[in-house]
Amino acid sequence: MSAEMKLEDFKPACESNATKNGLLSKFNMDEILNCMHCGFCLPACPTYRQTGLESYSPRGRIALMKGVAKEQLPIDAEFEKNMFACLGCRACETACPAGVPYGSLIETAREVVVENEKQTNPKHVFVKNLVFKQLFPHPKRMKLLGTALWAAQASGLQSLAAKTGLMRILPREMAEMQQAVDQIASPRERKSRQTRMNPEGNKAYTVGMFTGCIMDVMFYETNQATAKLLSKAGCEIYFVEEQACCGALHAHSGEMPGAVELAKRNIEAFEKANVDYIVNNAxxxxxxxxxxxxxxxxxxEWMERALRFVSKVRDANELLAELPPLTFNKPLNARITYQDSCHLAHGQGVRNQPRSLLRSIPGVEFVELKNADSCCGSAGIYNLTNFDMSMDILDDKMEHVKNTKAHYIVTSNPGCLLQMKQGIHRAGLDGQMEAVHIMDLLSRAL
Structure with a gap:
């Protein structure tokens, strides 16, 4: 759809189930109409840069939402494709002079698609059902998954499958992704974690660790490193029981009822904990x-409880930057660059704190990465559901990473970390560069 084309040019769509069910009322027309179609978002959008298609740009997608909301366009397979081709990186929000909340708009559009039962891609349906209903809402199942992955690694099964070519029976996107998975903590190690960690020196705050679902399975050591850093900075740490997945993947994929239920579980769990801050590292x-x-x-009622919860949430980089400086005893003597997590930079506005923390490590030469805040292509499960587009975006990103000649590419999100590990392998940089979470690197320098 061209920028000049007016929605009035489209013939009204036939009455749909969406109209009957009141789905279209979910769209916030005030937010949609705030978009001035100025085009500032275009160069910031990874999918538009890759394709040049207006319907793959934020303003194009908003125009399509407007058409659907006004019943001038149907909720069909084409609308679904355009909405789910978005990475949800929210770089357009940073670029937008009108402050259009694109992130909430795209989540609403996807929710409308899902509820209208127009999911036409069998692979998407299978992956989403597995992730959103069978796996992520169930912490015990996530732990079982971690145990299964650990067993495959510890027994040499994963290595054998890779050497013999057996891995090729997996879908290409999963076969490539497994190469990026590091050694997972053993069940014994995970069970041995204490629920409380004392502060070193004078106590500054009581902190509840939001461990996450993927983080605590695949990046258990990163959660431990984060807790250790905060305790050294004077925080008393609690690993709050009964917490669940944050619901982000559900929300980004239009599964809002599931996201809301997970949010309620987390709000209740941290209300009981009564901590000063709720800290996460993703x-x-x-x-x-x-x-x-x-x-x-x-x-x-839940809005009020959610506001109290939100007032306590901090990224680990944020809180560490506010606390007394850490004392690092191990110079790294390495060149380091930093890849912004989209939702940390564009969603939370946390940009300077990670860079300041990295520069505080003795022996570090920090090199700024060109377009550091452009998406790496991970975007939740995007690298599974839109593999080719994800890899195109990643390969472009790695060209800039190569130019830094860095020993470490550092990030602050588990999906980004896996994607950058995969990018290093695809770019032939194995042995020359390591992708590492910022909390792990800071912990090494202690």
Whole structure:
């Protein structure tokens, strides 16, 4: 659809189930109409840069939403394709002079698609059902998954499958992704974690660790490193029981009822904990946690509880930057660059704190990455559902990463970390560069 084409040019669509079910009322027309179609978002949008298609740009997608909301366009397979081709990186929000909340608009559009039962891609349906209903809402199942992955690694099964070519029976996107998975903590190690960690020196705050679902399975050591850093900075740490997945992946994929239920579970769990701050180390999780109140716009009681929860949420980089400086005893003597997590930079506005923390490590030469805040292509499960587009975006990103000649590419989100590990392998940089979470690198320098 061209920028000049007016929605009035389209013939009204036939009455749909969406109209009958009141789905179209979910669209916020005030937010949609705030878009001036100025085009500032175009160069910031990864999918528009890759394709040049107006319907793959933020303003194009908003125009399509307007058409659907006004019943001038149907909720069909084409609308679904355009909405789900978006990475949800929210770089357009940073670029937008009108402050259009594109992130909430795209989530609403996807919710309308899902509820209208127009999911036409069998692979998408299978992946989403597995992720959103069978896996992520169930912490015990996530732990079982972690145990299964650990067993495959510890037994040499994963290595054998890769050497013999057996891995090729997996879908290409999963076969490539497994190469990026590091050694997972053993069940014994995970069970041995204490629920409380004492502060070193004078106590500054009581902190509840939001461990996340993927983080605590695949990046258990990163959660431990984060807790250790905060305790050294004077925080008493609690690993709060009964917490659940943050719901970000559900919300980004239009599965809002599931997202809301997870939010309620987390709000209740941390209310019982009565901590000063709720700290996480995953940019995508943190953005969702800080926006819980938006998920309860029609529920005043939960809105109030969500606002209290949100007021306590901090990214680990944020809180560490506010606390007394850490004392690092191990110079790294390395060149380092930093890849912004989209939801940390664009969603939470946390940009300077990670860079300041990295520069504080003795022996570090910090090199700024060109377009550091452009998406790496991970975007939740985008690298599974839109593999080719994800890899195109990643390969472009790695050209800039190569130019830094860095020893470490550092990020603050688990999905980004896996994607950058995959990018290093695809770019032939194995042995020359390591992708590492910022909390792990800071912990090494202690």
């Amino acid at each position: 940019g995508g999780c943190g953005a969702a946690l800080k926006e819980y109140h938006h998920w309860f716009h029609d529920d005043p």
